[in-house]
Amino acid sequence: MARILIVDDSPSQLAGIRRIVEKLGHEALAAEDGQAGVEAAKRELPELILMDVVMPNLNGFQATRSISRDPATRHIPVVLVTTKDQETDRIWGMRQGARGYLTKPFSESELSDVIASILGAGDAAAKAQEPATG
Numbered sequence: 001m002a003r004i005l006i007v008d009d010s011p012s013q014l015a016g017i018r019r020i021v022e023k024l025g026h027e028a029l030a031a032e033d034g035q036a037g038v039e040a041a042k043r044e045l046p047e048l049i050l051m052d053v054v055m056p057n058l059n060g061f062q063a064t065r066s067i068s069r070d071p072a073t074r075h076i077p078v079v080l081v082t083t084k085d086q087e088t089d090r091i092w093g094m095r096q097g098a099r100g101y102l103t104k105p106f107s108e109s110e111l112s113d114v115i116a117s118i119l120g121a122g123d124a125a126a127k128a129q130e131p132a133t134g
Helices: 011-023 034-044 060-069 087-095 108-129
Strands: 003-007 027-031 048-051 078-082 100-103
Touching (some): 011 027, 011 108, 027 034, 034 048, 048 108, 060 078, 060 087, 078 108, 087 100
Parallel strands (some): 003 027, 003 048, 048 078, 078 100
C-alpha cells in the first residue's frame, strides 16, 4: 500500500488520521508542522500528503505551495485537511497546489474516499505512462 504523510500540529488529530490511514493498510508518516512536513516530504517522498492548514512555523497553504513548486516533490499529491470551511479557503488551497480539500470534522468514510480517489488517480496516471507490452 501507500506511504502517507500526515502533517498536523494537533496530537489528537494526528492520532485519529493515523488510525484511519493504518486501518486502510497504508503506512503513516507524521510531521507536527508545515516546515517539518516540507522536510519530511523531501526526505520520505510519500505517495500522498494529508496537510492541516492552521499550524505554527509554516502554515498548510505555505507548505503546500513549497511542496507543489519543488521539482523533487511536486509529483506528490497534497490534500488539505482543515477546519477552514470557506469557499475562498478551498480555492486558495487549490491555487497553492492542493489536489483535494477535506473539511474537519470528517467521517472515516470521507477520508477513506479521498485517499482512494487521489491514490487511484495516481495509479491510473502511472499506468498510462507505462510502455505498452505485447
